[in-house]
Amino acid sequence: MRMQTGKFLQGVAIFACCLLPLISGAAWADRIKDLASVQGIRNNQLVGYGLVVGLDGTGDQTTQTPFTTQSIINMLAQLGTTLPTTQSLQLKNVAAVMVTANLPPFSRIGQQIDITVSSMGNAKSLRGGTLVMTPLKGADGQIYAQAQGNLMVGGVGAAAAGSRAVINHLLAGRIAGGATVEREVPTALGQGPFVHYEMVGNDFGTTQRVVEVINREMGGGTAEALDGRLIRVSAPENSNSRVAFMGRIENLEVRPMKTMAKVIVNPRNGSVVMNQTVTIESCAIAHGALSVTINTEQQVSQPNALAGGQTVTTSQAAIDIKQDGGALMTVKAGVNLAEVVKAINALGANPQDLISILQAMKAAGALRADLEVI
Numbered sequence: 001m002r003m004q005t006g007k008f009l010q011g012v013a014i015f016a017c018c019l020l021p022l023i024s025g026a027a028w029a030d031r032i033k034d035l036a037s038v039q040g041i042r043n044n045q046l047v048g049y050g051l052v053v054g055l056d057g058t059g060d061q062t063t064q065t066p067f068t069t070q071s072i073i074n075m076l077a078q079l080g081t082t083l084p085t086t087q088s089l090q091l092k093n094v095a096a097v098m099v100t101a102n103l104p105p106f107s108r109i110g111q112q113i114d115i116t117v118s119s120m121g122n123a124k125s126l127r128g129g130t131l132v133m134t135p136l137k138g139a140d141g142q143i144y145a146q147a148q149g150n151l152m153v154g155g156v157g158a159a160a161a162g163s164r165a166v167i168n169h170l171l172a173g174r175i176a177g178g179a180t181v182e183r184e185v186p187t188a189l190g191q192g193p194f195v196h197y198e199m200v201g202n203d204f205g206t207t208q209r210v211v212e213v214i215n216r217e218m219g220g221g222t223a224e225a226l227d228g229r230l231i232r233v234s235a236p237e238n239s240n241s242r243v244a245f246m247g248r249i250e251n252l253e254v255r256p257m258k259t260m261a262k263v264i265v266n267p268r269n270g271s272v273v274m275n276q277t278v279t280i281e282s283c284a285i286a287h288g289a290l291s292v293t294i295n296t297e298q299q300v301s302q303p304n305a306l307a308g309g310q311t312v313t314t315s316q317a318a319i320d321i322k323q324d325g326g327a328l329m330t331v332k333a334g335v336n337l338a339e340v341v342k343a344i345n346a347l348g349a350n351p352q353d354l355i356s357i358l359q360a361m362k363a364a365g366a367l368r369a370d371l372e373v374i
Helices: 002-028 066-078 204-218 239-250 337-345 351-364
Strands: 036-038 044-053 094-103 112-119 130-137 143-150 156-160 163-167 172-181 194-199 223-225 230-234 262-266 271-274 283-285 290-301 312-323 329-331 370-373
Touching (some): 044 066, 094 130, 094 172, 194 204, 204 223, 271 351
Antiparallel strands (some): 036 194, 044 130, 094 112, 223 230, 290 312
C-alpha cells in the first residue's frame, strides 16, 4: 500500500512539473480587451456647478465667496422666493461645488452614474451635506444628466480653541448613483463592415501578434494592421452577430512583446521606477555627497549702565561645507530587474543622488533603457 501511494505521489509530481511550463506560459498571455479598445467606444466627461446644503456650519464664508451668495439668490428665485440683490447673506451651511462625472458608452436614459463633488470656495468640510439638483453638461454644452443626493465624504475633522485635526480629505466626496442620464450619446459599433481596434501602446510586434491570433481563430483575412496601433477587423453586419463576434475577439489571448526598457524618474520627490526589461552594463561609478550646514546664533550686546548706549541684538552665522569622499565602485552588469536593483543598491545612494547617477550612466552608455524625467 505504501509503495502504491509513493508511486502515485511521484506521478503527481512529474505531472505537475510537466504542466508548470504550460501554466506559466498561459499566465504571460493577455486578453485582447486588455491590449486594445474599440475605436469610438469611450467615456464622455460631464461637469456642472451646484450647491451643497445642510452643512454643520462648515460651508463657504459668503463675504469672501460672492458667487455662492449669487447662486443662492438665483436658486431661491427659481423656487419662488425673491431676495434683494443688495442683501448680505451669511449662510454657513451652504457651499459652492463643482460636480464631475463620466458618462459610460451605451448609457441609456434613466441609467444612474456615480458623481464626484468638490468644493470650489473656502468651505471647511462637505461632510453631511446634500447636493441640490445640478445639471451636468458635456463638451457641446448640452445637458446629459441631472445630479442630486446625499454626499459621502471619507474624511473626518475636528476643531477647537484654534487647533484643528483632519483625517483624509473633507472637501471632496462621491455620490454613488447620484446622477440620472437624461440624454443619450449615439455610439456606433464600428464603421460599415469594419470594426477598428486601437492598441494601448504603439508596438508593431504586439500589433502583429494580435492580427495573427484573430486570423487564426476567426478566419484568414479577418484582421489587418493599418499601422503600429490601429487594426481593422471585418465584422458581421447584423448587430446581434457583431456583438457576439466582438465578444469572442476581446477574450482571445495574445502573448505581447516585451515592453521597451524604461526608467522613470521624478526629481520633485525623488521617485525612481523601472520596468523588468531594464539592464545595465559593467561600469565604475564615483559619487560624493555635498552637504552645507549653516548655524545662526543670536547674541545680545548690552553696554554699561553709565555708557549711554543701547542694547542691540547681533547675529553670527557659521557656514560649514562638507563633501564626502566618493570612492570608485565597480557595478557589475545586470541581466534582470533583481540584479539591476541589487547593483544600484550597492552604491548606497539616496533617491536624489540616484537620479544623477542614472543620468550619468545613460550618458556613458551603461544604462540600457530609455530615461524619462517627469
